[in-house]
Amino acid sequence: MSSSVEAITVLSSDGDEFKITVSAAKLSKPLNWMLEDVCFSDDCDEVPTIEVNSKTLVKVIEYCEKHAPRANSGASDSDAEELKKWDIEFMKMDVKDILFHILMAANYLHMEGLYDLACQTAADLMKGMTVSQIRKIFHIKNDFSSEEQEQLRRQHPGCSFD
Amino acid sequence: MDMPYDDIVLEIFSWLPAKSLYRFKCVNKFCNTISSPENSYFNQKQSHNALLRDDCCFFLQPNWMQRHGGKIEFHHLSSKNTTSGASHGFFQFLKHYRPACRIIASSNGLILGRSDIELFICNPVTQSWLPIQTPEYMEKYPDDDLMVVLDFNVEDSKDFMLFLFEVQGEWGSSYLHVKLYSVKERMWKSVEAKFFYGGRSLRFDTHVYYRKALHFISDCFPCLSKKSPYFRPYIMAYTIGDGSSRMIRIPKEARRGSHDSTCQMRIYKWGKPTSSDESICLVRLRKNVFTIWVLADYEIGKWRRVLKIRVKAMGVKEEDHVHVTGFIVMNGDQLIFATEMKTYGYGLSHENFMKFEEICEHGFERNVTNLSFIAYSDTLHPCGHNAVTLPLIQQD
Numbered sequence: 001m002s003s004s005v006e007a008i009t010v011l012s013s014d015g016d017e018f019k020i021t022v023s024a025a026k027l028s029k030p031l032n033w034m035l036e037d038v039c040f041s042d043d044c045d046e047v048p049t050i051e052v053n054s055k056t057l058v059k060v061i062e063y064c065e066k067h068a069p070r071a072n073s074g075a076s077d078s079d080a081e082e083l084k085k086w087d088i089e090f091m092k093m094d095v096k097d098i099l100f101h102i103l104m105a106a107n108y109l110h111m112e113g114l115y116d117l118a119c120q121t122a123a124d125l126m127k128g129m130t131v132s133q134i135r136k137i138f139h140i141k142n143d144f145s146s147e148e149q150e151q152l153r154r155q156h157p158g159c160s161f162d
Numbered sequence: 163m164d165m166p167y168d169d170i171v172l173e174i175f176s177w178l179p180a181k182s183l184y185r186f187k188c189v190n191k192f193c194n195t196i197s198s199p200e201n202s203y204f205n206q207k208q209s210h211n212a213l214l215r216d217d218c219c220f221f222l223q224p225n226w227m228q229r230h231g232g233k234i235e236f237h238h239l240s241s242k243n244t245t246s247g248a249s250h251g252f253f254q255f256l257k258h259y260r261p262a263c264r265i266i267a268s269s270n271g272l273i274l275g276r277s278d279i280e281l282f283i284c285n286p287v288t289q290s291w292l293p294i295q296t297p298e299y300m301e302k303y304p305d306d307d308l309m310v311v312l313d314f315n316v317e318d319s320k321d322f323m324l325f326l327f328e329v330q331g332e333w334g335s336s337y338l339h340v341k342l343y344s345v346k347e348r349m350w351k352s353v354e355a356k357f358f359y360g361g362r363s364l365r366f367d368t369h370v371y372y373r374k375a376l377h378f379i380s381d382c383f384p385c386l387s388k389k390s391p392y393f394r395p396y397i398m399a400y401t402i403g404d405g406s407s408r409m410i411r412i413p414k415e416a417r418r419g420s421h422d423s424t425c426q427m428r429i430y431k432w433g434k435p436t437s438s439d440e441s442i443c444l445v446r447l448r449k450n451v452f453t454i455w456v457l458a459d460y461e462i463g464k465w466r467r468v469l470k471i472r473v474k475a476m477g478v479k480e481e482d483h484v485h486v487t488g489f490i491v492m493n494g495d496q497l498i499f500a501t502e503m504k505t506y507g508y509g510l511s512h513e514n515f516m517k518f519e520e521i522c523e524h525g526f527e528r529n530v531t532n533l534s535f536i537a538y539s540d541t542l543h544p545c546g547h548n549a550v551t552l553p554l555i556q557q558d
Contacts, residue, residue, distance in 0.1 A: 080438060081512070103170055115173070120211075123177030127245040134189050138171060143190045152188055 008038055011047050012054040023072055024064035028109040031064075051108065056101040063090065063114055091121040096137060099125075172196060176207045177215070179246040180271065180287040180540035183208070197542060199288065209270055209541035210319045213435055216493040217539040218246045221265050222500065222524055225367075225488065225532040228276050228307045231262025236538075237505065237522050239492065246540045248286035255289075255552050266367075267312040271541025272322055274312045278304070283312075283322065283545045286538075289552040292545035295349050297341070299328050309338070309366040311376060316435050321345055321546070323402075325376065327357060327366065336360060340405065345546040355405020361392030367534065368428045368490075370442045373460065375399040375408070377442060379429045384421035395420050395427060397442075413455050413465040416446050424449055430491035432456050433511075443468070443491055443510075450474070450486065452497065454510060468510060473499075476508055477518035487526075488533035498535060502528045 007021045025031040034048045050057060066086060070079060093099050099122055106115035126134060135142060144152065175183060175196055183197040196204055222235040234256055238244050256263055260277035267274040274294075275282050281294040300308060309327040324343035329335070340353040362380035370377040382395040394417045397410040411417075412427070419425060425448040432443035442457045444465070450473045458466040478484050480501060489499035497508040498521065505524055509517035526533060 100170075103174075104167075107167075107170065119170075119173045120177045122174045126174065127178050127182040128243075131186060131189050134186055134193075138189075140190050140193075142188075144188065149188060152194065156184065156187060 008035055009047050010034070010057075011049040012057045013049065013051050014054045016054040016057075017047070018054075018057055018061055020061050021065065021068065024061065024068040027064045027067060027071055027113075028111050030109055052105040053101065055098065056105050059090075059093075059098065059102055060105050060109065060111075060114070063111075066090075067113065087117055091117060095122060095125050168192065172204065176204060177211050178208070179212075179215075179218075180208070180542050181247045182245050183542065184249075184287065199290075199542075199544065202544070205542040205544060206320060209543035212539050212541040212543075213270055213314065213316050213319055215539065217537040218243055219248075219538045219540070220490070220492065220498065221268070221536040221538060222488070222505070222526075222533055223265065223536070224526065224530050225534040227305065228264055228266060229262065229278055229304060231260075231264045231277070233526065234263075234265060235524055235526070237524070239496075239498070239507065239521060241522070248538075248540065249289055251289050251552060251554075252284070252286040255554050259554055265536050266308070266310060268536045268538045269312045269322065270314045270319060271539060271543045272312070272545060273536075273538070274310065274324070276308070281308075281310075283324070283549075284552060285541075285543060285545055287540045288542060288544070290545045290549040291552040292345075292549040294324070294343060297326055297328075297350060299326075307366075309364075311366060311369050313369070313371045313376070315371075322543075326350060330356070340400070348548060353405065357400045357405065358407040359398050359400075360396065360407075360409060361386055361390055362395065364398060365428065368430065370429050370431050372431070372440070372442055374403065375401040377410070377429060379412075379427055379444070382420040382425050382427060397429060397444075410457070410463050412444055413467070415467070416444060416453065416455065416465075419448060420446075422448055428489070431494050432491070433494045435494075440494070443494075445489065445491060445497065447486060447489065450484065452476075452489075452499075452508075454491075454497070469516070471516075473501075476506070478506060480504070485531070487531055488535055490535035490537065492535075492537050500524060500533050500535070502526075502531075 007019045009017050009019055011017060022035060025035045038048060052060065070083060099118060103115065103118040103122065106118055187194045187197060195201060218239045220237055222237060224232050226232060236248065263275060263277045265273050266276050272283055272285055275284055280296055283292040283294060297308065311325040313323050315323065326341040327338040330337060330339045337356040337358055340355065340357050341350040342353050344351050364378040364380050366378060377397055377399045379397050380395045386393050395412060397412060399408040399410065416427065425446065427444060427446045429442055429444050432441040433439035441460065444455045446453045451470065452473065453470040454468045455465040456468055458464050473484050473486055478501065480503060484501050487500045487502060489497060492498050495509065495511045497510055499506055503523060505521040507519045507521050509515050
């Protein structure tokens, strides 16, 4: 395979095939390495697998393709503004259903921009939640004894806010 | 779905306001340790992220001399978003500590306060409190306002920067003596480079930290002769480090009529930090008309007018004559102002441009004609090594 390849095929963890352009893949170091492996190996038939499920991978690729032109060339300010708006629209998704998957995928693929964006979005959705909602969303059990809970309340009178 | 890894929880939590973090302390033991004062890595990360988030609260107080306290109100920019805030203990402290207590400045979750006899840094959420060495000037002239500036550097937000500007010797010198507070040594240190500020007195209650320099706008009193180069109001920048000064002219249109007694001018940060449109904006209020310019080219000092509008035309629906008692630009894109009864917001850029909203009523008497706004966002930022718990809290 020559380096003039523009897009290659990858597999999701569910076994579905996806196309990603080389320039978009540059947003992620691990993805980029994978592509280089494919581009320069003699065995062209081997399709690399990305340990991300199909539903999430679609979104990750969508993000990469959108951000690739700016990341690779450095676009103008008006583009930056447009991209910011696009990011906000892009992040309108369900926390439990998909946002956490995106978060983990961004972490695994070393995509700093997407990771920060997803964390910020998750925080915005969570800041107004109750303690029990937070436990539910993170699958966290309350591991305090009742004495410890009482002590915490005494230690942090600041826990009660105006 | 599997439980996300601890570092993902940590990452998400670092984008939460401090008030939410305190509420989530009782989620489980891990969440409790995240926001503890010992976790300095997380505290720093959270307060750094807050620099990139919008401020969503403000303090409102009468614009009197610093040594006189008085009522301080606390409001949220949006009644739908009250997830940020300050602790109950802090409000108790403000109410009961010393005969008078006043907020002079606020930055990245820390506030600089002044009582009748002392200066202090305080975090209203963690309730930590750091007394600041009383400047000699304050001991000598307790009635004078201090020219003091609190800020953070976005690139290195570990420690706060606290500057004090003092008049040297006799009045009439065009230089101010500069002191920087050393958190480590707990004392004021003189900075060699003095600040050349020109012929007018500068407003130290609002400043803009931009391009490693502190920017101040001068007053506009008609006190100088026409021959003076400082006849018109101006902006003066003090470069941190080499101490060099730079004068920036304000737009011609803003200079016109600036000697009018109803004319007020202030500068604020424009745009979001680290974004390409970050700059300085100039707000002028004269005869109930707001005009706003943005410094479009810093190097050559070129301004662009963003808005000119009568207060009545914005959408204020008050029956009596509308009198603006105070204003501020928050988050680099919204003008917030107070009338004798209420506070309002007015969008200045992008999709919120010219979007008018009523924020809240305030409780100041009608005879308080001059209010000052101080923007605030809650962070876990520590006050410094020798910080203690806010006075009066221990007794509870």
